[in-house]
Amino acid sequence: MRPDTLTILRCPYCGGRLTVDETVFHRFDGDAAIDAVLSCQCSQFPVVSGIAVMTVEGVAETAREQVADGDPAGALRTMAGGGDEGAADRFAAAIASPSATYRDVVDALGPEFAEARYFLYRFSDPTFLVADAVVRALGQAVLGGGGRAIDLCGGSGHLTRTMAEFTPSTVLMDWTFVKLWLARRFTAPACDAVCADAHVSLPFASGAFRLAVCSDAFHYIWTKRLLSAEMLRLIGDNGAVALTHAHNSGRDNPSAGMPLAPDGYRALFEPLDSRAFSERNLLADVLAGRIDLSRRDDERSLAADPAVTIVASRRDSVFAARPLEERRGVRGELRLNPLYDVSRTEAGATLRLRFPSGDYERECAACRTYLPEELTLDGSVLSAVDKSRLTEAVAALLSRRIVLDLPEGYA
Incomplete structure (x- = not known):
């Protein structure tokens, strides 16, 4: 955990600032905390493998004791297993191999692990295409x-x-520790990660962020009024918030959660300019090479769509139409779409489309x-993909998501 992230971290219970307890075991890489114990006026929290665990519930207390006693490997096992010894064993066995990929670790965690059914294929699904484009548009508007x-x-x-393409100061928050570990190991290694519960006060200072996004998750949060208010608190007066792929209560969804109607989501972010967008319309934008946040989708379009995107901000520049930027080089490594x-x-x-589940x-x-x-x-195209060479033919396949630019070691 970088020192600049520690300065904005707050206790979710008393709201106090946190400092590293130097009286117990602590390990740093340069000025970044890798394994440590953080203290405020009311509680103590562990940092495990660079991830701040901002709760005293579940196995967090056991992990804190292990870190304090100089057993960071034990703390990692505890947090990764989440109280399931079988999961802890499988995780430990998977990461023991230096050549283990994201896919290897996900497979080792078993079919019930969400990433095995969903996030492994995330980079080409329509939900991600829309969310990615929205984040790029908002990044240009508020992070310049x-x-x-x-990323909540x-x-x-x-x-x-x-x-992370728009700012080196990116924070990922989730309740499941092993997902955060996967992010820091493979998907977004430059981020700082915080393990925390979105149903309670968020463990960050007011105004600490310019952009707060919650993608394909807000409909699973029961305390929606609290989380929306917390998102607004985090961005202050000059930022933007977005909910992408928020399930519509008026339409069927395979895993609906506790959705609201589009107006219900929009009302949570008043008095900011809060707009709802049909996900179908945004996807059509993306496939046409643009993203238009200037329009106001009509109520019929919103009501007919199983999912919507909400964007809220006081900044007029947020609500603009922008072309999607053309690809410049390869960021990670090129791979054929795992679908x-x-x-x-x-x-x-020969490539044949196969979905992982109904x-x-x-x-x-x-x-x-x-x-x-x-x-x-043909063989020349495959060779270019295998060598991560961005030829004209490969660029065309990338634009259609047949080839993906994946993080190194992903699959």
Whole structure:
């Protein structure tokens, strides 16, 4: 954890500032805390593998004691397992290999782990395409002069990776520790990660961020009024908040959560200029190479869409139409989209679209508008992809999400 992040961290219970307890075991890499105990006026919290655990519930107290006693490896095992010894064993076995990938660790955690069914394929699903474009637009609008961004309930950091293109001061918050570990190891290693509960006061100073985003998660939060107020508290007067892929209570969803109608979400962010956007309309924008936050979608479009995006800000510049920036080089490593079964031959390969589950296919059906059911690639194109070379042919496949620019060691 970087020192600049520690300066904005606050106790979720008393609101107090936190300092490293130097009377017990602590380990730093330069000026970044890797394993330590943080103290305020009422509580103590562990930092485990660079991740601040801002709760005293569950296994957090055990992990704090292990860190204080000089057993950071034990604390990592405790937090990764979450009280499940089997999960802890599988996690430890998976990360023991220096060549382990994101996919290897996810597979080791078992089929019930959410990433196994969903986030492994995240970079090409329609939900992510829209969220990524919205974050890029908001990043241009509010992060140009600096400032922090936070990805709330951000899972294993897919959207955090996008935020990090606009600011080095990016924070990922989620309740599941092992997802945060995956983010710092693979998906968004430059971020700082905080393990905390979005149902209570957020453990950050007021006005600490310029951009706060919650993607595909707000409908699972029961205390929506509190979380929306906390998001507004974090961004102060000059920032922006966004909810992307917020389920619409008027439509069916495979895992609905506790959704609101579009007006219900929008009202939570008054008195800011708060607008609701049809996700279908935003996806059409993205596939056309743009993102338009200047329009106001009509109530019929919003009511008909299973999911909406909410953007709120006091800054007029947020609500603008922008072209999507053209790709400049390869950020990570190029790979064929994992949604495809690949049959290789000497001449090339045949790719066939295969969904990991029926629920995924139903929720992400819109990906059929840009991912062909079957296609053939010749050997020269495959060779370029395997070597992460951005040729004209590969760039065309990237634009269609048939090839993905993935984090190193992802799959």
